[in-house]
Amino acid sequence: MRHISAKLALPLLAIPLLLSVTACGGKDEKTASQVAAKVNDDEISVHQINFVLSRSGANAPTPEAAAKLRREVLDKLVDQQLVVAQAVEKKLDRSPAVVMALEAARRDVLARAYIEQLSAAVAKPSTEEAKKYFQEHPQLFGERRIYNIQEVVFPTAPGLKGEVEAQVAAGKPIEEIAAWLKSKNIKFAGGGATKPAEQIPLELLPKVHALKDGEGMVVEAPQTITAMRVIASQAAPVTEAEALPKIQQFLFNQRAGESTGKELAQLKAKAKISYAGEFAGTAPAAPAAAPAAAETAAAPASDASIEKGVAGLK
CATH class of the missing domain: 3.10.50.40 (Chitinase A; domain 3)
Structure with a gap:
């Protein structure tokens, strides 16, 4: 399970920051079936376990492995809660650096949520569009x-x-x-x-x-x-069957990036933005290009290969 533990590390590290996003709304009342464990006066819910699993991408091949994985997540959350409680007791949550990090995490989560909402409205590319891309870029696929x-x-x-x-x-x-x-x-x-x-x-x-x-x-x-x-x-050719799902994802990511860019341009046009201090009178930096697709790599047997062939080349 070492490879699964590695996948869980990042989501678990992010939990304290993510919890801060919702902390201002007060604690939710949890039913007995929602509580997975109690650590002193704090509760760990089943929803927290599910959240970590959804973010980690870890998959268990059998029901037994799934149960073991969920217990592993719970144990890590218990350890984490003990450390978080100590940090709060020592008032580390009030230190300027931590307050700034928590606020940055809150802003990041909210921004990502809005971008995900925009992306959800983007039409998914058809198989025909993916086939057209495959045919127009033989150097990446059939003649790779x-x-x-x-x-x-x-x-x-x-x-x-x-x-x-x-x-x-x-x-x-x-x-x-x-x-x-x-x-x-x-x-x-x-x-x-x-x-x-x-x-x-x-x-x-x-x-x-x-x-x-x-x-x-x-x-x-x-x-x-x-x-x-x-x-x-x-x-090292890549077949159409291997490439099509990755091409569709690339084209979708490309459209989503364009949609986000247009929305941001409209928001900027409507907003009143002024710069002060050392930034006063300077032109704003050019917006960063939205990522076109998830990276992928190179061997017909590897999903990463096909995606990168579509995504990383600009």
């Missing part, structure tokens, strides 16, 4: 490859890209290009890595996919230039 890539990254400078492109086109190894950069006193970073398709930026993937083993390319960003060469690659 795992690449052994060598690359070197260095700052942009006038004329530098053209010189490096000529070296890459001539077939020079990345090590030689790095040595040339060093001779020019140009700082660089680089090395070799094995990267599945989903770990390559989506806008760059078609170009990398088109490279044969031994071929290279140069990519320029606003502040950096990257010279890369595909040393070797191997096919």
Whole structure:
């Protein structure tokens, strides 16, 4: 059960903060069937156990394992309540740092609840939409490859890209290009890595996919230039049946993120926001992009692979 215990650790650590969100409403009257344990004058309810289990994602394969898991959660909640009681007795709940942490947790829970409510109203992508995405991105799925890539990254400078492109086109190894950069006193970073398709930026993937083993390319960003060469690659396709559920989740997360972004823009437009002190007169920072999807990884047998192929590449 060690792997299950690890899953329970984070939700249990979060319980004191989450309890603070509802503490202002007073204690709920619990029936005898709702009380799982009493720790001095405090009660631990069945609902608390269910909450921890729902957040942990732990699954028990048998009824016996489920009962053992619920008891494990209860024991941890008992230990936690003993520690919480000591913290309150020592008035730690009144310390500025703890008060601020509790308020931050309250704000986070409320914000997440509103975002979840918005997401619940978002239409789920159809199977047809997922199939269309699958067909439009063969590099991530049907023609997916795992690449052994060598690359070197260095700052942009006038004329530098053209010189490096000529070296890459001539077939020079990345090590030689790095040595040339060093001779020019140009700082660089680089090395070799094995990267599945989903770990390559989506806008760059078609170009990398088109490279044969031994071929290279140069990519320029606003502040950096990257010279890369595909040393070797191997096919690692993902079937449509494996990919579709993950694609649907990705598309849903994408829509939910767009919905949240629009709602936030509308709220900002209606709100009266002013900045003071060191922030007065400065432009607000650009809003962070909403996460498009849950991460996933790379082997046809691994859910994480397919999701990341859809989610992590921007």
